[in-house]
Amino acid sequence: MVLAENENYWGDEAKDLEDLPVFRHNIDVIELDFLTEATQMSVALQTGEIQMGLWLNEAIVEECKEYPGVVVETLPNMQMCEILYNVTDDSPCKDVNLRKAIAYATNNQMLIDNALHGIGAVSPAFGKPGLTGYNEAWETDYEYYPYDLEKAKEYLEKSDYNGEELMIMIQSNALYRAEATVLQENLKAIGINSRIDEYDMSTRNKYVVAGNGYHYDIALYNLSAQGSYLIQTWVGWLDEKVGYST
DSSP: OEEEOOTTOGGGGOGGGTTSGGGOOOOSEEEOOOOOSHHHHHHHHHHTSOSOOOSOOGGGHHHHHTSTTOOOOOOOOOOOEEEEEEOSTTSGGGSHHHHHHHHHHOOHHHHHHHHSTTOSOOOSBSBOTTSBTOOTTHHHHOOOOOOOHHHHHHHHHHSOOOSOEEEEEEESSHHHHHHHHHHHHHHHHTTOEEEEEEEOHHHHHHHTSGGGOOOOSEEEEEGGGGOSBHHHHHHHHSSTTTOEEO
16 A cells, blocks of 8 residues: 655645654655565565564564664553353353363463563453553452462362363464463363364354353453453453353
Protein backbone atom coordinates (compact mmCIF):
# COMPACT_ATOMS: atom_id res chain seq x y z
CA MET A 1 0.00 0.00 0.00
CA VAL A 2 1.39 3.40 -0.98
CA LEU A 3 0.41 6.64 0.75
CA ALA A 4 1.38 9.75 -1.23
CA GLU A 5 1.38 13.41 -0.24
CA ASN A 6 -1.86 15.27 -0.87
CA GLU A 7 -0.98 18.73 -2.17
CA ASN A 8 -4.22 20.06 -0.68
CA TYR A 9 -3.51 18.68 2.81
CA TRP A 10 -4.86 21.16 5.35
CA GLY A 11 -1.85 20.69 7.64
CA ASP A 12 0.49 22.40 5.18
CA GLU A 13 -1.18 25.67 6.01
CA ALA A 14 -0.87 25.23 9.74
CA LYS A 15 2.63 26.69 9.89
CA ASP A 16 2.29 27.43 13.56
CA LEU A 17 2.37 23.67 14.17
CA GLU A 18 5.71 23.15 12.44
CA ASP A 19 7.55 23.36 15.76
CA LEU A 20 5.86 20.15 16.86
CA PRO A 21 7.75 17.14 15.41
CA VAL A 22 4.53 15.19 14.94
CA PHE A 23 3.28 17.81 12.46
CA ARG A 24 6.58 18.44 10.72
CA HIS A 25 6.36 17.69 6.99
CA ASN A 26 9.32 15.52 6.05
CA ILE A 27 7.97 12.55 4.09
CA ASP A 28 6.27 12.66 0.69
CA VAL A 29 5.54 8.96 0.18
CA ILE A 30 5.10 6.08 2.60
CA GLU A 31 5.10 2.51 1.29
CA LEU A 32 3.67 -0.21 3.53
CA ASP A 33 4.86 -3.74 2.81
CA PHE A 34 3.13 -6.61 4.59
CA LEU A 35 5.78 -9.19 5.50
CA THR A 36 4.18 -12.08 7.33
CA GLU A 37 7.24 -14.30 7.71
CA ALA A 38 9.81 -13.50 10.42
CA THR A 39 12.93 -14.30 8.38
CA GLN A 40 11.66 -12.20 5.47
CA MET A 41 11.21 -9.24 7.85
CA SER A 42 14.71 -9.71 9.26
CA VAL A 43 16.34 -9.81 5.81
CA ALA A 44 14.38 -6.75 4.66
CA LEU A 45 15.66 -4.75 7.64
CA GLN A 46 19.22 -5.97 7.16
CA THR A 47 19.34 -5.10 3.45
CA GLY A 48 17.58 -1.75 3.84
CA GLU A 49 14.61 -2.84 1.75
CA ILE A 50 12.44 -1.41 4.55
CA GLN A 51 13.34 1.40 6.94
CA MET A 52 10.97 0.46 9.74
CA GLY A 53 9.57 -2.87 10.89
CA LEU A 54 6.60 -2.96 13.23
CA TRP A 55 5.80 -5.79 15.65
CA LEU A 56 8.95 -7.84 15.12
CA ASN A 57 8.55 -11.53 15.72
CA GLU A 58 10.18 -12.35 19.07
CA ALA A 59 12.48 -14.85 17.38
CA ILE A 60 14.32 -12.14 15.39
CA VAL A 61 14.51 -9.31 17.92
CA GLU A 62 18.05 -10.03 19.11
CA GLU A 63 19.52 -10.47 15.61
CA CYS A 64 17.87 -7.25 14.40
CA LYS A 65 19.55 -5.37 17.26
CA GLU A 66 22.91 -6.25 15.68
CA TYR A 67 22.18 -4.73 12.26
CA PRO A 68 24.09 -1.48 11.56
CA GLY A 69 21.78 1.51 11.60
CA VAL A 70 18.86 -0.40 13.09
CA VAL A 71 17.45 0.60 16.47
CA VAL A 72 15.05 -1.80 18.19
CA GLU A 73 12.52 -0.20 20.52
CA THR A 74 10.51 -2.31 22.95
CA LEU A 75 7.02 -1.15 23.89
CA PRO A 76 4.73 -2.48 26.62
CA ASN A 77 1.88 -4.57 25.26
CA MET A 78 -1.33 -4.91 27.23
CA GLN A 79 -2.32 -8.27 25.82
CA MET A 80 -2.47 -11.20 28.20
CA CYS A 81 -2.91 -14.87 27.45
CA GLU A 82 -5.20 -16.71 29.86
CA ILE A 83 -6.03 -20.33 30.48
CA LEU A 84 -9.78 -20.92 30.38
CA TYR A 85 -11.40 -24.01 31.83
CA ASN A 86 -14.58 -25.66 30.67
CA VAL A 87 -16.59 -26.15 33.86
CA THR A 88 -19.68 -27.74 32.34
CA ASP A 89 -20.70 -31.25 33.38
CA ASP A 90 -19.09 -32.64 30.20
CA SER A 91 -15.56 -31.73 31.25
CA PRO A 92 -13.31 -33.17 33.96
CA CYS A 93 -12.33 -29.54 34.60
CA LYS A 94 -15.62 -29.00 36.41
CA ASP A 95 -13.60 -30.35 39.37
CA VAL A 96 -12.10 -27.35 41.18
CA ASN A 97 -9.25 -29.46 42.56
CA LEU A 98 -8.26 -30.50 39.04
CA ARG A 99 -8.28 -26.85 37.97
CA LYS A 100 -6.07 -25.95 40.93
CA ALA A 101 -3.71 -28.81 40.07
CA ILE A 102 -3.39 -27.51 36.51
CA ALA A 103 -2.83 -23.94 37.73
CA TYR A 104 -0.04 -24.95 40.09
CA ALA A 105 1.54 -27.25 37.47
CA THR A 106 1.67 -24.50 34.84
CA ASN A 107 5.12 -22.92 34.59
CA ASN A 108 4.16 -19.48 33.30
CA GLN A 109 7.75 -18.29 32.96
CA MET A 110 8.55 -21.34 30.84
CA LEU A 111 5.60 -20.48 28.59
CA ILE A 112 6.97 -16.95 28.15
CA ASP A 113 10.50 -18.20 27.49
CA ASN A 114 9.30 -20.72 24.91
CA ALA A 115 6.59 -18.72 23.14
CA LEU A 116 7.96 -15.18 23.47
CA HIS A 117 11.67 -15.92 23.78
CA GLY A 118 11.64 -14.35 27.25
CA ILE A 119 10.05 -11.08 26.13
CA GLY A 120 7.15 -10.73 28.52
CA ALA A 121 6.22 -11.04 32.16
CA VAL A 122 4.06 -13.25 34.32
CA SER A 123 0.91 -11.41 35.35
CA PRO A 124 0.65 -11.17 39.15
CA ALA A 125 -3.13 -11.54 38.99
CA PHE A 126 -6.04 -11.59 36.57
CA GLY A 127 -5.16 -8.29 34.94
CA LYS A 128 -2.17 -6.06 34.25
CA PRO A 129 -0.93 -2.67 35.42
CA GLY A 130 -2.41 0.08 33.27
CA LEU A 131 -5.85 -1.42 32.86
CA THR A 132 -8.77 0.48 34.35
CA GLY A 133 -9.82 -1.37 37.48
CA TYR A 134 -6.40 -2.87 38.19
CA ASN A 135 -5.57 -2.98 41.88
CA GLU A 136 -1.85 -2.65 42.70
CA ALA A 137 -2.44 -4.62 45.91
CA TRP A 138 -2.90 -7.70 43.73
CA GLU A 139 0.85 -7.65 43.09
CA THR A 140 1.81 -8.00 46.75
CA ASP A 141 -1.18 -9.13 48.80
CA TYR A 142 -2.18 -12.24 46.89
CA GLU A 143 -0.47 -15.39 45.66
CA TYR A 144 -1.80 -16.20 42.22
CA TYR A 145 -0.99 -19.90 41.77
CA PRO A 146 2.82 -19.86 41.56
CA TYR A 147 4.51 -22.81 39.88
CA ASP A 148 4.54 -25.55 42.52
CA LEU A 149 4.62 -29.20 41.47
CA GLU A 150 4.09 -30.50 45.01
CA LYS A 151 0.89 -28.50 45.42
CA ALA A 152 -0.17 -29.53 41.91
CA LYS A 153 0.19 -33.20 42.80
CA GLU A 154 -1.59 -32.62 46.12
CA TYR A 155 -4.66 -31.12 44.43
CA LEU A 156 -4.58 -33.73 41.66
CA GLU A 157 -4.78 -36.41 44.35
CA LYS A 158 -7.82 -34.65 45.85
CA SER A 159 -9.54 -34.46 42.46
CA ASP A 160 -11.70 -37.01 40.66
CA TYR A 161 -9.33 -37.08 37.69
CA ASN A 162 -8.97 -40.65 36.45
CA GLY A 163 -6.56 -40.48 33.51
CA GLU A 164 -8.91 -38.81 31.01
CA GLU A 165 -7.27 -37.11 28.02
CA LEU A 166 -7.87 -33.37 28.38
CA MET A 167 -8.40 -31.37 25.20
CA ILE A 168 -6.30 -28.19 24.94
CA MET A 169 -7.90 -25.90 22.37
CA ILE A 170 -5.88 -23.22 20.61
CA GLN A 171 -6.07 -20.96 17.60
CA SER A 172 -3.83 -22.36 14.87
CA ASN A 173 -0.68 -20.23 14.96
CA ALA A 174 2.92 -20.58 16.11
CA LEU A 175 2.50 -18.54 19.30
CA TYR A 176 -0.39 -20.55 20.73
CA ARG A 177 1.23 -23.77 19.54
CA ALA A 178 4.41 -22.99 21.47
CA GLU A 179 2.44 -22.16 24.61
CA ALA A 180 0.26 -25.26 24.35
CA THR A 181 3.29 -27.51 23.90
CA VAL A 182 4.80 -26.25 27.17
CA LEU A 183 1.45 -26.56 28.95
CA GLN A 184 1.08 -30.13 27.70
CA GLU A 185 4.52 -31.01 29.11
CA ASN A 186 3.65 -29.30 32.42
CA LEU A 187 0.53 -31.43 32.72
CA LYS A 188 2.43 -34.58 31.79
CA ALA A 189 4.85 -33.89 34.65
CA ILE A 190 2.08 -34.48 37.20
CA GLY A 191 0.40 -37.32 35.34
CA ILE A 192 -2.32 -35.54 33.35
CA ASN A 193 -2.84 -36.71 29.77
CA SER A 194 -3.73 -34.13 27.13
CA ARG A 195 -3.88 -33.42 23.42
CA ILE A 196 -3.74 -30.16 21.47
CA ASP A 197 -6.60 -29.31 19.09
CA GLU A 198 -6.00 -26.43 16.65
CA TYR A 199 -8.73 -24.41 14.95
CA ASP A 200 -8.92 -21.34 12.74
CA MET A 201 -9.79 -18.15 14.59
CA SER A 202 -13.50 -18.03 13.76
CA THR A 203 -14.06 -21.68 14.73
CA ARG A 204 -12.05 -21.26 17.93
CA ASN A 205 -14.06 -18.17 18.85
CA LYS A 206 -17.27 -20.14 18.36
CA TYR A 207 -16.10 -23.15 20.35
CA VAL A 208 -14.61 -21.15 23.24
CA VAL A 209 -18.14 -20.47 24.50
CA ALA A 210 -18.79 -23.70 26.36
CA GLY A 211 -22.51 -23.49 25.61
CA ASN A 212 -21.76 -24.19 21.93
CA GLY A 213 -20.85 -27.79 22.68
CA TYR A 214 -18.11 -29.78 24.32
CA HIS A 215 -15.00 -28.98 22.27
CA TYR A 216 -12.32 -28.42 24.92
CA ASP A 217 -11.33 -28.81 28.54
CA ILE A 218 -8.67 -26.10 28.49
CA ALA A 219 -8.49 -23.17 26.08
CA LEU A 220 -5.70 -20.67 25.57
CA TYR A 221 -7.19 -17.29 24.84
CA ASN A 222 -6.08 -13.67 24.65
CA LEU A 223 -8.69 -12.22 26.98
CA SER A 224 -7.49 -8.64 27.05
CA ALA A 225 -7.95 -8.39 23.30
CA GLN A 226 -11.66 -8.07 24.02
CA GLY A 227 -11.31 -4.54 25.38
CA SER A 228 -9.00 -2.03 27.01
CA TYR A 229 -10.63 -2.19 30.40
CA LEU A 230 -10.28 -4.89 32.99
CA ILE A 231 -13.95 -4.66 33.86
CA GLN A 232 -14.89 -5.50 30.26
CA THR A 233 -12.85 -8.67 30.47
CA TRP A 234 -14.56 -9.70 33.69
CA VAL A 235 -18.05 -9.02 32.39
CA GLY A 236 -17.50 -10.41 28.91
CA TRP A 237 -15.63 -13.60 29.75
CA LEU A 238 -16.29 -14.59 33.34
CA ASP A 239 -20.04 -14.04 33.38
CA GLU A 240 -21.81 -17.17 34.58
CA LYS A 241 -23.71 -17.40 31.29
CA VAL A 242 -20.50 -18.09 29.37
CA GLY A 243 -19.81 -21.33 31.16
CA TYR A 244 -16.16 -21.22 32.16
CA SER A 245 -13.95 -19.58 34.77
CA THR A 246 -10.37 -19.36 35.84
